[in-house]
Amino acid sequence: MEVARIPILQIENYLVASIQMALHDKAAIQFRDDLLERIYATKARGLILDLTAVDVVDSFLARLTGDIAEMAGLMGTTVVITGLQPEVAVTLVELGVELRGVTTALNLEKGIAALRKMVEKESTNGTIG
Amino acid sequence: MAEKTDLDQYKEFVKERLKSLLDVVQSVSSGDFSVRVETPEEEDEFTALSIELERMIDDLVEANKVSEERMATLQTVVEEKERLLKTVRELSSPVIQVWENVLVMPLVGAIDSARATRITEDLLTGITKSQAEIVIIDITGVPVVDTSVANHLIQTIKAAALLGAKCVVVGISSEVAQSLINLGVDLSGVVTRSNLQAGVRYAMEMMGLEVVPKKRER
Amino acid sequence: MAPSAEERCVPVKTDLDIVSARVEGRNLARELGFGTIDQARIATAISELARNVVLYAPEGKVTVRAVVSDDGGRGIEVVCEDNGPGIANVALVMQDGYSTSSGLGMGLPGTKRLMDEFEIETKLGVGTRVTVRKWLK
Numbered sequence: 001m002e003v004a005r006i007p008i009l010q011i012e013n014y015l016v017a018s019i020q021m022a023l024h025d026k027a028a029i030q031f032r033d034d035l036l037e038r039i040y041a042t043k044a045r046g047l048i049l050d051l052t053a054v055d056v057v058d059s060f061l062a063r064l065t066g067d068i069a070e071m072a073g074l075m076g077t078t079v080v081i082t083g084l085q086p087e088v089a090v091t092l093v094e095l096g097v098e099l100r101g102v103t104t105a106l107n108l109e110k111g112i113a114a115l116r117k118m119v120e121k122e123s124t125n126g127t128i129g
Numbered sequence: 130m131a132e133k134t135d136l137d138q139y140k141e142f143v144k145e146r147l148k149s150l151l152d153v154v155q156s157v158s159s160g161d162f163s164v165r166v167e168t169p170e171e172e173d174e175f176t177a178l179s180i181e182l183e184r185m186i187d188d189l190v191e192a193n194k195v196s197e198e199r200m201a202t203l204q205t206v207v208e209e210k211e212r213l214l215k216t217v218r219e220l221s222s223p224v225i226q227v228w229e230n231v232l233v234m235p236l237v238g239a240i241d242s243a244r245a246t247r248i249t250e251d252l253l254t255g256i257t258k259s260q261a262e263i264v265i266i267d268i269t270g271v272p273v274v275d276t277s278v279a280n281h282l283i284q285t286i287k288a289a290a291l292l293g294a295k296c297v298v299v300g301i302s303s304e305v306a307q308s309l310i311n312l313g314v315d316l317s318g319v320v321t322r323s324n325l326q327a328g329v330r331y332a333m334e335m336m337g338l339e340v341v342p343k344k345r346e347r
Numbered sequence: 348m349a350p351s352a353e354e355r356c357v358p359v360k361t362d363l364d365i366v367s368a369r370v371e372g373r374n375l376a377r378e379l380g381f382g383t384i385d386q387a388r389i390a391t392a393i394s395e396l397a398r399n400v401v402l403y404a405p406e407g408k409v410t411v412r413a414v415v416s417d418d419g420g421r422g423i424e425v426v427c428e429d430n431g432p433g434i435a436n437v438a439l440v441m442q443d444g445y446s447t448s449s450g451l452g453m454g455l456p457g458t459k460r461l462m463d464e465f466e467i468e469t470k471l472g473v474g475t476r477v478t479v480r481k482w483l484k
Binding site: 097 | 361362363364365369370373383384386387388390391394395398401443454456457458459460
């Protein structure tokens with residue numbers, strides 16, 4: 001059975017994926033694989049994961065997100081998570097899961113701004129180093 | 130047909146009087162105070178009981194009224210107290226926008242687990258509403274900063290970070306700083322400044338802003 | 348404690364059931380009057396518990412119901428039971444930072460933190476039952 005795939009858009013040199021529905025585990029894993037494939041194919045410098053429509057992030061999804069950030073990082077892509085809802089933020093902190101190596105921003109607009117800043121910084125470091 | 134004997138007549142009289150008194154007692158015990166004791170004009174063996182019963186019922190009615198009035202007063206007092214508490218709660222974690230994308234949250238008073246949850250919720254709501262990127266948490270007015278309060282603060286800061294807001298804690302006195310270090314609290318991820326002014330300066334720096342005196346008109 | 352009429356049961360076998368279970372739980376929580384944040388806490392707790400069933404047991408079920416406490420308070424109760432192998436060392440599993448060899452912990456300490464009451468019964472070779480409750484304030 002085909003799992004409905006989450007659309008991954010490209011804006012400038014960044015990829016943007018917005019999770020619009022409740023992800024069961026298999027779909028989440030499929031999503032992660034799709035993302036990493038697209039990053040590899042497009043050599044995107046940044047990835048924005050928008051979680052505005054996500055109402056529950058449990059330890060599995062948190063771990064998956066961390067995995068995405070780590071694997072993307074290995075490919076040279078900066079990951080920014082946007083749109084975490086307040087109730088999800090509180091739950092994540094109480095659950096005790098850390099979103100390691102992940103930059104977060106309130107919304108898409110701020111996420112892209114943050115991404116630009118970080119990617120710029122990296123390129124500057126690159127030329128000097 | 131035999132006539133009723135005196136004994137039978139007497140038995141009936143007793144049954145009747147007892148029944149009417151019993152009816153009254155049953156009504157009263159089920160909460161109906163509207164019934165009245167009927168005391169026949171002619172005095173009989175039950176008159177004394179009737180009169181005492183009537184008096185007792187009157188006392189009960191009176192006591193009931195007093196009790197209901199007291200309940201009403203108590204209810205008003207409780208409602209007033211609830212209203213005051215609500216005001217106190219709202220005042221206890223105000224979130225103030227002092228600049229674009231910069232919030233200040235002054236905390237006054239003790240912070241327990243329940244209050245810490247409310248503080249976190251209020252702060253996150255504030256961040257969402259104002260799109261804040263920096264939050265200055267002023268704990269000058271918090272009397273006791275022990276491990277538990279420190280941990281609550283760290284939780285709040287973590288949650289704010291997930292919404293893209295950086296927090297700076299100000300108002301930690303040197304005694305509090307010392308005791309926190311002695312308690313072994315890990316404040317490594319927490320940015321602190323001495324007071325509100327220093328906190329605002331930090332916020333401005335983070336936002337890439339600078340305060341420059343106005344050029345004087347010639 | 349008296350259960351009231353509201354009770355919903357979701358069988359748990361695959362990862363799809365995890366989502367179903369937490370949606371049922373969240374719906375009931377909302378109907379009972381819990382705020383958004385508590386709804387999220389309850390849904391997340393159910394997600395953690397149901398996932399353990401999927402990971403460690405052939406199958407199980409999640410039952411959510413409205414409950415009334417002895418002093419009249421209203422709340423939600425979630426019972427998650429399975430016919431899995433049972434937990435050998437409950438104390439170990441309830442420690443923060445504990446994780447099984449595959450790197451996946453059971454998320455029980457976190458679940459306990461999210462809810463007001465937490466009870467666990469387990470029998471090796473028979474199964475496990477976790478009961479959690481949250482009360483309306």
